[in-house]
Amino acid sequence: MNLDFTLYMPTRVLFGCGKLAELGTTPFLPGKKALIVIGASGAMRKHGYLKQVVQLLKKNGADSVVYDKIQPNPLVEHVEEGAKIARREKCDFVLGLGGGSTIDSAKSIAVMAKNPGRYWDYILSGSGKGKTPTKGALPIVAIPTTAGTGTEADPWTVITKTDTNEKIGWGNAFTFPTLSIVDPELMVSVPPSQTAYTGMDAFFHSVECYLAICNQPTSDHLALEAVSLITKYLPIAVKDGGNLEARTKLAWANTEAGMCESFSCCISHHSMEHALSAYFPNVPHGAGLTMLSVAYFSYLAERNPSRFPDLARAMGEKIDGLSKKDQAMAFITGLKKLIRRAGLKEHKLSEFGVQRSDLRKMAENSFHTMGKLFELTPIKLTVDDATAIYERAFQ
Numbered sequence: 001m002n003l004d005f006t007l008y009m010p011t012r013v014l015f016g017c018g019k020l021a022e023l024g025t026t027p028f029l030p031g032k033k034a035l036i037v038i039g040a041s042g043a044m045r046k047h048g049y050l051k052q053v054v055q056l057l058k059k060n061g062a063d064s065v066v067y068d069k070i071q072p073n074p075l076v077e078h079v080e081e082g083a084k085i086a087r088r089e090k091c092d093f094v095l096g097l098g099g100g101s102t103i104d105s106a107k108s109i110a111v112m113a114k115n116p117g118r119y120w121d122y123i124l125s126g127s128g129k130g131k132t133p134t135k136g137a138l139p140i141v142a143i144p145t146t147a148g149t150g151t152e153a154d155p156w157t158v159i160t161k162t163d164t165n166e167k168i169g170w171g172n173a174f175t176f177p178t179l180s181i182v183d184p185e186l187m188v189s190v191p192p193s194q195t196a197y198t199g200m201d202a203f204f205h206s207v208e209c210y211l212a213i214c215n216q217p218t219s220d221h222l223a224l225e226a227v228s229l230i231t232k233y234l235p236i237a238v239k240d241g242g243n244l245e246a247r248t249k250l251a252w253a254n255t256e257a258g259m260c261e262s263f264s265c266c267i268s269h270h271s272m273e274h275a276l277s278a279y280f281p282n283v284p285h286g287a288g289l290t291m292l293s294v295a296y297f298s299y300l301a302e303r304n305p306s307r308f309p310d311l312a313r314a315m316g317e318k319i320d321g322l323s324k325k326d327q328a329m330a331f332i333t334g335l336k337k338l339i340r341r342a343g344l345k346e347h348k349l350s351e352f353g354v355q356r357s358d359l360r361k362m363a364e365n366s367f368h369t370m371g372k373l374f375e376l377t378p379i380k381l382t383v384d385d386a387t388a389i390y391e392r393a394f395q
Contacts, residue, residue, distance in 0.1 A: 005216035008173070009262055011153055012140075013180045013255065016249065020183040024056035030139030030178045031092035032063040034112075037082060037106040039098045039380045040071060051147060053097055065089045067109070070098070073281045074105045076161045079119050083112035086138065093139040093178070100149025100285075101196065103142045104157040107175040110137040119159065126166040126369040137174035145186040147250040148198025148286060150205055150258020152180035160278055168370045169270070176262075179221045182255055184248040196342040197286030199234040202254040203227065203338070204289045209260035211300065211307055212328035212376045219264035220257040227314040229253040233332065235341035249311045267377040269296045271370035272354065272386060275362040276354070278369070283352045290344050293335060296393035301328040303379045347393050359390040 006091050025395075034057055036050065044050040050066065069080045072221070077097050086094060086109060095114065098108030098183040112119055112375060114135040121129045138309040142152040155171035190198070190382045209219050229249050236246040285349055305328030312327060315334035319327040339345055363386035374381055 002214060002216045005214070006233070007218060007263060009153070009176075009259060010173075011177045011180050013153060013182060014083050015182045015252065015255065017183060017185050017244065018026050020052060020186060021056070023053065023143075023181060024059035025058065028179050029057075029062060030063050030141065031056065033089070034062055034095045034141070035082065035086040035089065035091040035093045035094050035109065036064050036066045036095045036097055037070060037102050037109060038066065038068045038102055039102050040069050043189070044097055044145070049097060049186060049337045053095070064095070065091065067379065070102045070105045072099075072101050072284065073167065073277055074101045074108075074158070075159050076119050076159050076192050079105060079112055079159055079352045081391055082109040086113040091138065091142075093141060095141040095143065097145065098199075099144065099146040103144060103151045103177075104149070104159065106142070107137070107140055107151070107155075107157040107171070107177075108159055110140050110375055111175065113138050120161055123168050125371060126168055127161070127164055128168065131238050133172070133174065133385055139178040140175065142177040142180040143186070144180075146181060146198045147247070147254035148201040148256050150202060150261055152165065152177055152182060152255075153250040153255050153258030154261040155157050156261060158274070160281065161283070163248050164366060166276045167274040169274070182251055184244060184251040187247045187251060188242050188244065189277055190241060192241065192343065194284075195241060196234070197284045197290075198212040198254075199237065199250055199286070199288045199341075200342060200344065201228055201256040201286040202250070203230045203234070204269060205266060205294065206253070206260055207256070207297070207311060208228070208269055209264035210311060211378050212265050212267050213378055214376055215264045219260045221374040223260045223264070224310060224314045226256040226260070227311060228316075231315045231338055234338070254307070265374055265376050267372070268366065268374045268381060269293065270360070270385070271366040271373045272296065272389065274370050275365040276349075277352070278365060279362060280354060281351050287344065290339055292389070293339070293350055293391045294332060295334065295389050296305050298329075299385070299389050300377070300379055303330060307378070354394070356391075356394055359388050360392060362388040363390060
């Protein structure tokens with residue numbers, strides 16, 4: 001356990017069934033005109049969530065305009081277009097409504113609404129220019145409708161630059177949401193496959209933060225609880241999306257996982273998935289993580305088993321009396337069970353168009369774009385190692 005750390009979590013979180021209604025009365029609304037950022041799928045309109053948010057903002061004295069072009073793997077051009085609209089409409093805060101892609105985009109739009117130049121000027125890795133957004137960002141309100149990224153409780157935002165196949169996470173103190181409203185009732189409409197993808201994303205956030213060398217007591221506690229909750233309740237929610245108890249437990253596990261990302265950090269499993277979905281944007285993030293996971297975590301557990309027994313125990317695996325190695329590999333057993341129970345066992349990289357000849361370039365890309373996470377991984381990995389992991393996952 002790392003006992004040299006910093007805790008910083010400035011987001012006010014309103015959590016619970018029916019909490020969306022408080023958007024209409026909360027005194028913590030950070031402005032009088034919002035840019036509401038939603039996805040291009042139309043789901044927020046279809047389910048009536050956008051209408052509710054617009055009405056509640058109006059009740060609380062705030063006008064709004066809507067930007068509705070966000071893709072599942074959000075793009076830099078939409079960040080810049082959204083920021084242009086926010087400036088033109090004189091919006092004084094940005095509200096992300098939907099899954100992680102829309103809330104991440106809202107964060108990035110909030111930065112570019114106040115700072116000059118191009119978004120990639122401020123990215124710290126890959127082809128980014130590493131500039132500092134000296135003017136900060138507009139305040140951000142997050143209203144998640146999926147339990148996946150935990151972005152309502154962390155500063156991170158992941159955006160793709162398609163012309164260079166770069167999918168990069170980034171954030172700072174300005175990109176923490178000012179206010180997050182987590183209402184599990186908004187999540188019952190999520191279909192089974194997306195429930196599974198997003199739930200596995202939250203699971204891996206928790207696992208990676210527990211394994212990261214920057215782990216600390218608060219992230220450890222939250223991560224293990226989230227792993228336990230997701231193991232139990234994700235299969236229930238996949239099978240019965242209307243089960244509000246399961247949705248609520250998953251929503252809390254997801255918010256916990258976001259806090260973990262604020263207090264600890266993901267590791268290179270995420271770097272490798274970002275490279276995968278940068279080249280193959282049809283791969284849902286959670287599906288990509290899942291397809292890589294058994295190969296990736298087996299590789300780590302074989303070489304540094306020390307923290308894996310705790311994760312296995314959190315998943316309900318019986319490890320007493322086993323050797324240290326077998327205790328670590330019990331996590332892999334539990335992971336395989338969870339993947340099967342979540343209905344994701346049959347996914348293969350090849351069905352998304354990945355070929356064996358792509359694996360080396362993805363490994364190189366993962367170091368180029370998200371190399372920092374390799375430094376936080378509990379074993380040293382090289383491009384050759386990353387390629388070998390992709391090879392294991394491909395078979």
